[in-house]
Amino acid sequence: xxxxxxxxxxxxxxxxxxxxxxxxxxxxxxxxxxxxxxxxxxxxxxxxxxxxxxxxxxxxxxxxxxxxxxxxxxxxxxxxxxxxxxxxxxxxxxxxxxxxxxxxxxxxxxxxxxxxxxxxxxxxxxxxxxxxxxxxxxxxxxxxxxxxxxxxxxxxxxxxxxxxxxxxxxxxxxxxxxxxxxxxxxxxxxxxxxxxxxxxxxxxxxxxx
Amino acid sequence: xxxxxxxxxxxxxxxxxxxxxxxxxxxxxxxxxxxxxxxxxxxxxxxxxxxxxxxxxxxxxxxxxxxxxxxxxxxxxxxxxxxxxxxxxxxxxxxxxxxxxxxxxxxxxxxxxxxxxxxxxxxxxxxxxxxxxxxxxxxxxxxxxxxxxxxxxxxxxxxxxxxxxxxxxxxxxxxxxxxxxxxxxxxxxxxxxxxxxxxxxxxxxxxxxxx
Numbered sequence: 001x002x003x004x005x006x007x008x009x010x011x012x013x014x015x016x017x018x019x020x021x022x023x024x025x026x027x028x029x030x031x032x033x034x035x036x037x038x039x040x041x042x043x044x045x046x047x048x049x050x051x052x053x054x055x056x057x058x059x060x061x062x063x064x065x066x067x068x069x070x071x072x073x074x075x076x077x078x079x080x081x082x083x084x085x086x087x088x089x090x091x092x093x094x095x096x097x098x099x100x101x102x103x104x105x106x107x108x109x110x111x112x113x114x115x116x117x118x119x120x121x122x123x124x125x126x127x128x129x130x131x132x133x134x135x136x137x138x139x140x141x142x143x144x145x146x147x148x149x150x151x152x153x154x155x156x157x158x159x160x161x162x163x164x165x166x167x168x169x170x171x172x173x174x175x176x177x178x179x180x181x182x183x184x185x186x187x188x189x190x191x192x193x194x195x196x197x198x199x200x201x202x203x204x205x206x207x208x209x
Numbered sequence: 210x211x212x213x214x215x216x217x218x219x220x221x222x223x224x225x226x227x228x229x230x231x232x233x234x235x236x237x238x239x240x241x242x243x244x245x246x247x248x249x250x251x252x253x254x255x256x257x258x259x260x261x262x263x264x265x266x267x268x269x270x271x272x273x274x275x276x277x278x279x280x281x282x283x284x285x286x287x288x289x290x291x292x293x294x295x296x297x298x299x300x301x302x303x304x305x306x307x308x309x310x311x312x313x314x315x316x317x318x319x320x321x322x323x324x325x326x327x328x329x330x331x332x333x334x335x336x337x338x339x340x341x342x343x344x345x346x347x348x349x350x351x352x353x354x355x356x357x358x359x360x361x362x363x364x365x366x367x368x369x370x371x372x373x374x375x376x377x378x379x380x381x382x383x384x385x386x387x388x389x390x391x392x393x394x395x396x397x398x399x400x401x402x403x404x405x406x407x408x409x410x411x412x413x414x415x416x417x418x419x420x
Binding site: 177 | 239265267268270272273276277280281283284285287288291292294295296298359360366369387388390393394
């Protein structure tokens with residue numbers, strides 16, 4: 001056995017065997033976990049949708065009724081995103097608007113903004129970001145309550161030109177030692193609200209009460 | 210403290226003396242809790258990989274040992290990450306972001322090459338644990354320094370690691386502190402590490418003079 005192992009022709013064989021073994025391990029663990037991970041992901045998505053779109057305003061299937069939109073200019077999208085429509089008795093009551101802030105500190109920040117039909121925000125969720133841990137990532141709701149200043153706000157309250165962080169003479173708190181991230185997020189939420197207005201007037205006919 | 214442990218924790222500390230794994234050490238040490246999370250993740254990974262590298266000793270030949278280790282470490286860590294994501298999702302949310310970073314930690318390669326590939330599996334596990342611990346302690350110290358100087362707080366976001374009671378150990382030591390940004394940003398990590406290395410070297414010099 002020892003003699004065979006020491007043969008120089010064995011080296012590639014050992015490597016090949018090991019590659020086979022580790023690939024098998026990876027395939028096996030992928031196979032074992034892929035469904036579970038997908039389930040957790042969609043569960044998390046539903047949970048965050050529930051926060052944005054209050055259950056008492058909705059009687060439709062959010063996932064099935066979502067429509068694909070791609071608005072590189074208005075919402076900063078880089079690829080098509082899902083626009084969620086919450087309806088009650090066939091009327092749109094609340095929308096979950098996906099918006100991407102391309103001006104974050106490092107990389108894009110993906111948000112989902114829940115907006116009632118009167119233009120008020122229900123809640124804002126950060127879907128994805130790569131901001132500095134300990135600084136910019138305080139926009140995450142599980143890390144600080146910074147995002148909690150947005151519910152119930154609209155383009156009237158504060159007024160449109162007040163949709164800035166305080167450092168830019170606007171209405172909203174920034175985060176100490178991180179201005180760029182909150183600036184980007186506030187700007188993105190404003191974009192979502194503006195989009196909501198245009199979308200509603202453009203689609204007013206289709207969803208008339 | 211036995212010689213075995215002291216070498217690994219102090220005299221030949223992976224971070225302070227060997228300067229291994231600087232990338233995660235400097236990148237993820239901006240708060241004490243981040244550092245602690247990364248430290249725990251590093252310890253667990255280096256223990257597992259040391260064990261496995263030790264197990265494949267019979268087929269590890271000098272010429273192909275590096276690709277073998279890389280193959281083994283990368284795939285085991287990836288598998289661990291997937292398992293964690295699926296079955297310990299809460300833990301994954303906390304440590305998950307650190308795991309892919311760990312694969313690149315040369316501390317792990319160094320221990321595989323220098324120790325685990327030459328020693329029995331129980332010794333390799335012990336070695337992995339104490340080397341990892343030495344690394345984690347330095348990382349935690351840097352995290353404490355950077356968080357205190359940079360933000361005037363300690364253990365913010367502890368609930369991410371310890372659950373709800375973590376809120377009780379979150380401290381704000383300096384009230385109305387405006388922050389010292391450079392300590393939180395990457396340069397702060399280099400300064401903090403330099404201070405620790407200087408203290409360690411001072412101690413070493415003093416020790417050799419006493420002798």
